[in-house]
Amino acid sequence: MKVKATSFDIAHLAGVSQSTVSRALRDSPLVNQETRDRVKAIAAELNYKVDKNASNLRQQQSRTLALLLFEDLTTDDSLINPFFLSMIGSITKASSLAGYDLLISFQNMSDDWHAEFEDTNKADGIILLGYGDFVDYQDKLSQLEEQQTHFVRWGAEDKNHPGLSIGCDNFQGGFDITQHLISTGRKTFAFVGGADDHAPEFQARYLGHCKAISEAGLKINKHYQVEAFSTENSGYDAAKSLISQHAEIDAICCASDLIAIGVMQACKDLGKRIPDDIAVVGYDNIPVSRFTNPALTTVAQDTIRAGELLVTSLLALINGEQITHQSMQVEVVQRQSCGHK
Amino acid sequence: MKVKATSFDIAHLAGVSQSTVSRALRDSPLVNQETRDRVKAIAAELNYKVDKNASNLRQQQSRTLALLLFEDLTTDDSLINPFFLSMIGSITKASSLAGYDLLISFQNMSDDWHAEFEDTNKADGIILLGYGDFVDYQDKLSQLEEQQTHFVRWGAEDKNHPGLSIGCDNFQGGFDITQHLISTGRKTFAFVGGADDHAPEFQARYLGHCKAISEAGLKINKHYQVEAFSTENSGYDAAKSLISQHAEIDAICCASDLIAIGVMQACKDLGKRIPDDIAVVGYDNIPVSRFTNPALTTVAQDTIRAGELLVTSLLALINGEQITHQSMQVEVVQRQSCGHK
DNA sequence: CTGAAAGCGCTTACAG
């Protein structure tokens, strides 16, 4: 087994006290420059690294953030929503930039709530990501708040929901893309994705969608909204029955790109041409959306920015600053699936 | 600020010593059952959680694994290969099952090598994931080995490469899928994806591909192999020039599904029908491969199993057991892009 | 500018 050097070993070799070693390594101005250099040189030579457990224990902080991902919909690991994966990437990057490590944990709603990361001093704060069932969620959030855990959540704001959330303007996104569809002459709109309060993000997109329709003087038909959670399969199944029952639909707004990919497949299997017979649009602008056939028109959320915002807000919270809900802009990305030329 | 209970607080309330509290909480048989229950009850009431920093420091272990992801190809966060995302999922699951937390870090090859996770006692071992440039990689691996860091790597085995690796049989995968293509009557094969020793996984797939071709008595044409790294764009660009120069090609094997998606797009843009004019097959069986149009024939790697294997092997290594390279089986998944009916 | 000392909150030999 390898035996690690401690600050005492360095002190011994440098002929100074251990406290001086500790100060030198942390670049304390209290230490003579020459001493500092000498200590650092020896530390480098011994391949010395500060023991984080000791340092964290002493400082009562971990310089670590925990990212909890919820995805109750499925037990299949491969179905992680690519949008969240982008978020994982940007969150990881943002926390590393801030000098924090990132613990990650996938959880089912049904799981024991693993949010003891902060309680055990393994993390200074928690980021929550996921479109799990929001109603179940609520309780757990309250619990976190009660324990005075520092956390931020990606998602819709909700007056009566505890904690801080950062999210995109889902209502606006649903509105914008639907308006775009209307401007290209579509008349009969369907929406695939849950629109109840169990999935507030999807609901907001749906409400924006509806607003655009009524503003245009078109009719909203309740039967044209069908439930789906964010997987290709779920979208496929939902669209198949929807379209076969309602041949008059000429545009489908999907609550996510994953759903849209399934919906497009269903259209093809039913002999509907996209976009000639029917327009299909998504939401998220996941990487593959440019490569579907036809390329998917969708709503982009800036995941880079989102990751940064999540991390900086959480850090602010940890530092005791006052933070409020933030809503980010969205943008319609026009491709071919809507018939846009 | 919340003030956390310590084991001393519990000791006080339970009327026992702090050492007894510690033992009781760890379910030591040394402690009287009744005392144990009482201590636990009080701990639960105070919402007490063992301080991991203190506990880890004392035990000189962290019960944490670090997952390092390399992806040098791009600075765009959204382009994380979905295959790796599946792996992240299964690794997270496997480590949580083993009672370990998971630190995650995306790194560029150019980065300072962050593998001090183990040196700082933040992690007991490291899992390396990524198809970065293997030649650069090599040095860093040697360094890890020198420092006696515990690590396992996802990927091809390489005689002269340091450390333990777990991977799928890429050669066999390349062989099997090419053979399948041959059996459907294709004659002129191209391969899109790097085939040099900078990307040994891709290379192995290519070599398997070549073996199948020569075994069938067909001709291998060097010009039909073009470089690409694992993104849709890269595949698209590679295929566009390949196909326009060599109209005779009737089958393209891609080193990854992402590449294949780009290749399919290029085929379409050039007016080639898939699979009628040209067959396209991928590698990885990422979730979206079922939803491309036509659905992509590909090679499946069992990511669930891979994640488990990676974690259990690493833990064995940490426990000082002797471990050797493991190669997992692959399986051809037949869909429509190869012309299979 | 430097050192001796206390203490972060645990776990675990050691003694009874």
Place this chain on the structure above:
DNA sequence: CTGAAAGCGCTTACAG
């Protein structure tokens, strides 16, 4: 079965 004590490896007031 239980307690007093040492110690994991740091950081940082305190004193000089």
